[in-house]
Amino acid sequence: MRRKIAVIGGGQCGLHVAFGLLDRSYEVTLYSDRTPEQLLGSRIQSTAFLFNQTLDMERRLGLNFWETEVPLGEGMLVDFREPTGKSVLTVAGRLQEKSGQALDQRTKFARWMQEFQLRGGNLVIKTVTLDDLEQIAADNALTFVAAGKGPINALFARDDARSRHQSPPRQLAALLLRGSKLLGERPWPKADFRPLRFNFVMGVGEFFSLPFYTHTAGECRSFLFEARPGGPMDRFNDAADSQELLNVARQVVREFAPDDAAYLDDARLTDANAWLKGAFTPTVRKPVGVLPSGRVVMGIGDTVCLNDPIAGQGANNASRLADHLLRAIGEAQGEAFDAGWMQSTFDAFWQTSASYTTAFTNLLLEPPGEAVMHVLGAASQNRVIADEFVGCFETPSHFWPWIADVGAARRFVSDRMANAA
Ligand SMILES: Cc1cc2nc3c(=O)[nH]c(=O)nc-3n(C[C@H](O)[C@H](O)[C@H](O)COP(=O)(O)OP(=O)(O)OC[C@H]3O[C@@H](n4cnc5c(N)ncnc54)[C@H](O)[C@@H]3O)c2cc1C
Structure with missing residues (x-):
């Protein structure tokens, strides 16, 4: 069998799979719609925190270039609040030796793409279209589509049985910030560790702040706001630029978590591109995409398993799937990578892992039972x-x-x- 595999999309899932395949001596072509330089200068698309298990997978692939720079997220400090901002329950729990890290994906994917070429991978800068996919699928024994939320997803049908949402459950806004109260080992005295700081405001939404690292400013903190659509926190959409977004963020924290408000007093964006806002509908898709010729390609990562970021699972799930795929490919032993293989490989992952990830994420989006x-x-x-x-x-x-x-x-x-x- 030809040992040629193509991967569309240079994000968490695509790059992870691509490096694993290089390690297994496959000839790998990775298609990315942006060059490493373009990526470094682009707007953030995520503020992903990775748990230790995921970091371990990256360590095994020799991709942990920022091990000592990125501050550890050592546990979670969570307040459950009334809409007035009053905390009614505080939980502080440690990840113990399983601390995680959040690294700017711009920083990481740009470097990884360069590393991919150094290790012999074939990097093609191109926004792949459905027409391109025909040729790519014809040239390769297996083609993965790891295009995140890219429009090429339309090739993969929504799986209604596995998808709960018909519309975005939250309006999102995120920023990377530096400020005198945000950095260091113990920014929240209530926690005896460096926390992922969570605020759940009943009926209003949630906001999270993570210890973070970016190439533009070094150590910083991410802030992610998840507003219930139409609710009192749903006011980020009108912000025209990053400064307005930061002003709204300050208002929201002052109103719904007043004891956290001082953390933003002197906070500044790490760079002009360190912000995002928007919304999407979490969707599980069928993993097999059938092209007009009848050839098949396999959707992976957010392309087929897109969850709201409330539980911090998307990139971790993408890597867990990448790891699962690499094992399945290793065990295939000459078996064709046909539609049946794609479906059963994804179903096995869904049953043992992604169904729980999705159910847990959806549970957090609802009032707690x-x-x-x-x-x-x-x-x-x-x-x-x-x-x-x-x-x-x-x-x-x-x-x-x-x-x-x-x-x-x-x-x-x-x-x-x-x-x-
Ligand atoms: C605000 C926010 C916060 C988050 N926080 C967390 C968190 O704390 N923890 C966590 O685990 N996850 C988190 N996530 C989710 C996480 O970022 C994603 O689940 C993860 O990046 C998915 O990886 P992926 O490879 O599937 O897609 P992506 O990382 O999105 O990569 C897809 C890549 O494909 C490229 N592409 C798209 N179309 C094409 C095309 N046609 N041709 C070529 N290239 C193409 C895109 O430009 C992109 O570079 C968060 C997401 C958001 C939005």
Whole structure:
């Protein structure tokens, strides 16, 4: 069989797969719609935090070039608030030795693309069209489409059974900021670690701040706002530029998390491109794209499994899928990479991993149910439970069954209490 594989899209999923294939001696062509230089000078598209398991995958591929520069996110400090801004529950849990990191994707993907060429990969700068895909699929034994939210996604049909949303559940806005109160080891004295700072404001939306690193400014913090459409926090859309967006961010924090407001007092954007706003509909798509010729290509990453960023799972999920694909390719042993292989390979990943990731993400978008409130109430009083809750973000299937079942949640809490006693 030809050992030629093409990957469309130089993001988290496409690059991860491409490096893994090079390691397995495949001839790999990666298509990116931007050069590394264009990427470095572009607007941010994400503020992704990666859990340790994902960082380990990158370490195994020798891609951890920023290991010591990027500040560790060591745990989560979460306040659940009333719409008045009053906190009604605080949970602080550590990721323990499993700390993660958030690195600007512009910084990372630009360097990775250069590294891909150094390792013998074939990088083509091109916005791939459906017509191009025919030729690419004809030339390669397997073609992956890892185009994120790019319009080429239309080739992959929405999977109605696996997709819950018909419209965007949140209006998003994000910024990268530096400020005197935002950096360093312990910016929030309430937490004895450097936290991912979460605020959940009932009926209003959420906002998150992560320790972050970008090539334009070094250590900084990302801020991501998730406004319920039409709700009182849904006011970022009118911001015409980054300064207006920052002003709205200040207002929102002052109003809905007043004890966090001072963190933004002297905050400044890391660079003119360090902001985004918009909305999208989370969608699961069928993994097999059939071209007019009848040839097939496989959608991967956000192209087929696009979730809201509320649970910080998209890039982690993209890498978990990349890892799964590399194992499946290794085990294929001469089997054709046909539609059946693509479907069964994706279904196996969906059943063991992505279905939980998607369900957990969707759960966070809804008001918390009785089961999760029972665990969070206990977590606010008991560090062991808080740590375990926070640790599950790395492998969302570990939230089950107790996250959605009151009886299981009670047993989960009483088991931990008994162990502690
Ligand atoms: C505000 C925000 C915050 C987030 N925070 C987190 C987080 O904390 N943790 C987390 O895990 N995830 C997070 N995510 C999600 C995460 O960024 C994505 O899930 C992840 O980047 C998906 O990887 P991907 O490779 O599928 O797509 P992408 O990383 O989007 O890469 C796709 C690439 O393909 C290129 N492309 C598109 N069309 C074409 C074409 N036709 N030809 C050639 N190239 C093309 C695009 O330009 C892009 O470079 C966040 C997302 C957002 C929006």
